[in-house]
Amino acid sequence: MADLHVLRVFCGPGGRYGNQLGVVLDGDAVAAGQDRQAVAARLGYSETVFVDDAGTGVVDIYTPSVRLPFAGHPLVGTAWLLGRLRARPELLQPPAGSVPTWQDGEFTWIRGRAQWAPDRRMQQYASAEEVDALPSPPPGDGWLYAWAWQDQAAGRVRTRGFPRRGDAIVEDEATGASAIVLTAELHRALDIMQGKGSQILTRPGPNDTVEVGGRVILEETRAL
Numbered sequence: 001m002a003d004l005h006v007l008r009v010f011c012g013p014g015g016r017y018g019n020q021l022g023v024v025l026d027g028d029a030v031a032a033g034q035d036r037q038a039v040a041a042r043l044g045y046s047e048t049v050f051v052d053d054a055g056t057g058v059v060d061i062y063t064p065s066v067r068l069p070f071a072g073h074p075l076v077g078t079a080w081l082l083g084r085l086r087a088r089p090e091l092l093q094p095p096a097g098s099v100p101t102w103q104d105g106e107f108t109w110i111r112g113r114a115q116w117a118p119d120r121r122m123q124q125y126a127s128a129e130e131v132d133a134l135p136s137p138p139p140g141d142g143w144l145y146a147w148a149w150q151d152q153a154a155g156r157v158r159t160r161g162f163p164r165r166g167d168a169i170v171e172d173e174a175t176g177a178s179a180i181v182l183t184a185e186l187h188r189a190l191d192i193m194q195g196k197g198s199q200i201l202t203r204p205g206p207n208d209t210v211e212v213g214g215r216v217i218l219e220e221t222r223a224l
Contacts, residue, residue, distance in 0.1 A: 072176010
């Protein structure tokens with residue numbers, strides 16, 4: 001039986017908050033397709049990652065209801081875990097494409113593209129208090145990333161993320177892919193506080209990419 005590593009990704013200062021992530025380093029233990037989807041649904045995290053080849057960085061990402069070609073917090077978390085337990089590859093390889101990864105102090109970074117996270121609506125509100133007051137989820141369908149400036153000059157943003165897929169994830173505590181889309185739209189580096197207190201750092205990268213980074217901690221390791 002394979003081990004499951006449970007992480008929290010995009011933690012706030014001091015290691016609080018962050019979005020839970022399940023990582024199965026021995027991806028061969030679970031067959032691709034419906035078996036992996038069933039495992040992700042049973043675990044109930046916003047995403048679960050199956051590492052098919054740690055050396056070359058090939059990974060497979062599932063929410064409780066769908067397979068994703070790209071996702072931010074799973075790739076940041078997986079990069080951190082591989083760096084902690086094995087040799088971190090310079091690139092992770094989700095279905096969307098090659099994703100560079102690196103460590104800078106307490107922050108683990110990846111580089112991706114906004115077009116790898118399509119169909120996400122960015123909706124600006126007048127204040128952080130309006131974002132805080134939103135119901136979970138707000139009415140409507142499709143991925144909603146609600147945001148407001150906390151300090152526009154400093155690039156500090158308050159956000160909340162609502163997948164609205166009809167599965168168990170009503171609100172996403174920290175969402176790297178949506179942070180990438182927002183950064184691409186605003187064309188500037190951001191310091192994002194999402195959910196209850198998670199922190200996501202972003203900045204424009206080369207060739208129309210966006211870099212996203214955050215803190216990661218290991219919560220537990222248990223049998224899958």
